Structures are given as structure tokens and as C-alpha cells.
Amino acid sequence: MNLDYVQTFLAVVRTGSFREAAKQLGISQPAVSQHIKKLEEILKSQLIVRDRKGNQLTSAAQIFLPYAESLVLTTERAVSALKLSKLTIGASSNIGIYLLPSYVKHYLEQYGNSCHVDLAIEPNPAIAQKLETGVVDLALMEWWDHRPGFTVQLWQSEELVLIVPPHHPWCNLPSLPKAYLETIEMLGGERGTGTGRLLQQYFGEQFAKKMRISMQLGSTEAVKRAVQAGLGVSIVLSKSITQEVQAGILQAIPIHVDGKPLRKELFVIWRSGLSANHPSHRFAQMLLHEAKNSS
Numbered sequence: 001m002n003l004d005y006v007q008t009f010l011a012v013v014r015t016g017s018f019r020e021a022a023k024q025l026g027i028s029q030p031a032v033s034q035h036i037k038k039l040e041e042i043l044k045s046q047l048i049v050r051d052r053k054g055n056q057l058t059s060a061a062q063i064f065l066p067y068a069e070s071l072v073l074t075t076e077r078a079v080s081a082l083k084l085s086k087l088t089i090g091a092s093s094n095i096g097i098y099l100l101p102s103y104v105k106h107y108l109e110q111y112g113n114s115c116h117v118d119l120a121i122e123p124n125p126a127i128a129q130k131l132e133t134g135v136v137d138l139a140l141m142e143w144w145d146h147r148p149g150f151t152v153q154l155w156q157s158e159e160l161v162l163i164v165p166p167h168h169p170w171c172n173l174p175s176l177p178k179a180y181l182e183t184i185e186m187l188g189g190e191r192g193t194g195t196g197r198l199l200q201q202y203f204g205e206q207f208a209k210k211m212r213i214s215m216q217l218g219s220t221e222a223v224k225r226a227v228q229a230g231l232g233v234s235i236v237l238s239k240s241i242t243q244e245v246q247a248g249i250l251q252a253i254p255i256h257v258d259g260k261p262l263r264k265e266l267f268v269i270w271r272s273g274l275s276a277n278h279p280s281h282r283f284a285q286m287l288l289h290e291a292k293n294s295s
Contacts, residue, residue, distance in 0.1 A: 001042055003075055006068045008035035012048060013065065016055060077134060087279035088118045090136030093190050093219055095266060096121035098240045099156070100140060103290065107283055115279050124192040131269060138270040138280040140287075143194040153284065155268040156291055159238040159261045160195070161252040163227050168251060175256040178203055185214035187234040189223040195235055198264055202257045224250065237264065 011021035012032065022029040040047050045060035057065075077088075091100050096119060104117060120130060124141050131139040132147060144152050162176050170176070181203075199211065214232055217223050223234045224241060228249050235255070244250040255262040268287050270280040 001071070002035075002038065003071065005035045005039040005042070006071050008032055009039055009047060009061075009064075010068055010072060012036065012055060013057065013061075018050075018055065074134065085114065086116045086118070087138070087283060088120060088136045089138050089140070089283065090120045090122070090127040090130050091140040092124045092127060092142050092193065093121055094142065094193065094237050094240055095140045097220070098237065099158075099266075103283075103287055106290070107286055110286075111279070111282065123190050124194070126192075131271075138268065138283055141267050141269060142264060143197070144267050144269055149272055150269050151272045151284075152267055152269045153288055154265055155287055156266045157263045158266060159254070159263050160198075160235055161238045161241070161254055162233055162235055163224070163241055163244075163250050163252055164233045165227055165230050166248060166251060168233070170253055171251045173253050175254045181211070181255075184233060185212040187223050187226050187232040188213040188216040189220045189234060189236065190218060191216070195264070198262075199235075202262060 008021060008025060008027075008031075011024050012018060015021050015024060018029050018032045018036075022032045025032070036048055043060070043064065045064075046058050047061040047064065049056045049058060077086075089100070089104070100119070104119070108117060120127065120136050122130070124143060127136065127139050127141055128145065128147070130136045131150070140155065144150075146152075162170075162181075164170055170180070181199075196211070215226070217226055220236055220240050223236065224244060226232060227234055228244070238252060241250055241252055245252050268284050270284050274281045276282075
């Protein structure tokens with residue numbers, strides 16, 4: 001498939017006009033018409049109907065549109081990868097919002113003149129899919145399912161805590177007994193974080209079955225606001241509530257297992273076989289080096 005034809009199709013979709021698409025692409029209007037005709041012949045489907053109302057996308061065009069966008073994006077990413085000029089980092093919301101920014105700043109201070117950085121912050125399953133399909137170059141996740149072709153390194157081990165509103169009856173507890181966790185309904189945050197699997201691993205399957213999620217809120221930020229409002233309690237990464245604890249609007253209660261704080265392992269994952277000067281490899285090594293020095 002000729003990518004010039006695909007780019008012309010996208011330009012017509014964006015502008016809604018063959019004339020404006022020609023201006024945007026720097027080609028003649030007849031060339032735009034020819035590109036669309038050739039693309040329709042390749043796909044054996046009509047894509048655009050031209051009438052007095054303008055240019056109307058057919059149902060085939062609507063189906064083809066996301067694939068066209070993906071083809072162009074993949075091509076652009078392939079060119080950037082060969083030039084080693086761009087790094088796209090994928091991260092779960094907890095990592096991307098609360099842990100990652102300072103590391104990105106440090107990386108840009110070292111390599112900002114030679115490498116542009118983009119961030120994709122989404123739930124863990126979506127980031128895993130984007131890493132596998134090449135949409136992101138490197139991922140920071142709260143779990144990894146051992147897909148082949150990737151290098152996986154433990155990056156950090158972060159403490160989990162139970163958060164409650166001020167003046168909650170449990171505020172002064174030095175740690176939260178397992179029995180207490182079995183009796184409460186908790187607010188759920190971002191799906192796919194692996195916290196449920198972690199609790200099952202430490203406390204057993206029977207405990208996990210007893211746990212009750214009263215409301216699934218979709219993000220740690222939403223959970224914090226709900227707990228602050230008195231809608232319930234939740235388990236979060238301790239570093240995600242540093243400011244709220246300092247301000248006195250939330251209280252954090254440690255969760256101990258065999259006398260030790262409950263912790264979640266965080267991983268850095270990138271495609272195997274990359275050269276040492278590839279942005280993914282450089283960023284991963286920076287993360288691991290700084291984590292080792294701070295431990």
C-alpha cells in the first residue's frame with residue numbers, strides 16, 4: 001500500500017476538502033484526486049463521495065480510517081527509531097503521575113538536545129499492549145506478564161498504605177491488622193494495577209474472596225478525593241499521597257505482613273536487543289542507576 005495515498009486520504013479527512021488537502025500536502029488538486037482513486041482501487045472500496053454537500057466518508061472509509069492513522073504513525077515511529085531522536089515512555093497512572101516526572105526532567109537535562117520525549121499514561125493493560133505493538137518504546141508498570149522479546153528489570157519497591165479521612169477511628173493505628181481489611185468495603189482505583197493479586201499473594205485466596213470493592217473510581221486521584229469526602233477507604237502507593245498527608249487532609253496507615261510493610265514491585269520494560277545508545281536503553285539504565293543509588 002502506497003503511504004503517500006494513505007497520507008492524502010487522511011489530509012482529505014482532516015480538512016474536509018480536496019483543495020485544502022492539496023494545499024496542506026503541497027501537491028496539486030488533481031494529484032489528490034488521483035491518490036484517492038488509486039487507494040480506492042487498492043482497497044476495492046469507495047472511500048469518499050463528492051456531492052453538493054461536500055465530501056462524505058463512506059462506511060468503508062470509516063472502517064479504514066483507524067488503520068490509515070496507524071500506518072502513518074507506525075511509519076513515523078520507525079523513522080524516529082532509526083534516527084534515535086524520539087523516546088515514547090508508557091506508564092501506569094500511579095507511576096506516570098507520582099514517580100516519573102523527576103526522572104524525565106533528569107533525562108532531558110542530559111539528552112534533551114538530541115532526543116524528544118513523549119509520555120503515554122494509561123492503565124497497565126493498555127500500556128502493555130502499546131509496548132508490544134511499538135506505540136511506546138519503554139514501559140514502567142506495576143506488573144509484567146512475561147511476554148517474549150522484552151527485557152524486564154525490577155525498578156523500585158514501593159510501600160502500600162491504607163488511606164482514611166482525618167478523624168477516622170483507625171487514624172492512630174500503628175499498622176492495619178489483616179482482620180480489619182476483611183471487614184471493610186474499599187474504594188477501587190485504576191483497574192489492572194495488580195493490587196488485588198498482591199493482596200491475594202500475601203494474605204491468601206480466601207482473604208481475597210472476602211474483600212469487597214464498594215465503588216470503582218478509575219484513578220488514584222479520584223480515590224483520594226472520595227476518601228477525603230468520607231465515602232470510604234482505599235489502598236494506594238504511599239508516594240501518591242505525600243502531599244495530602246503533609247496537609248493533614250488524609251491519613252496513611254501502614255499495612256504489615258509478618259512485621260514488614262506491604263510493598264509493590266514496579267518494573268521497567270523495554271525491547272530486547274537494542275543498542276546501548278538507543279533512547280529506551282539509555283533511559284532504562286538511568287532509572288536503574290538512580291534507583292540503586294537511592295536504595
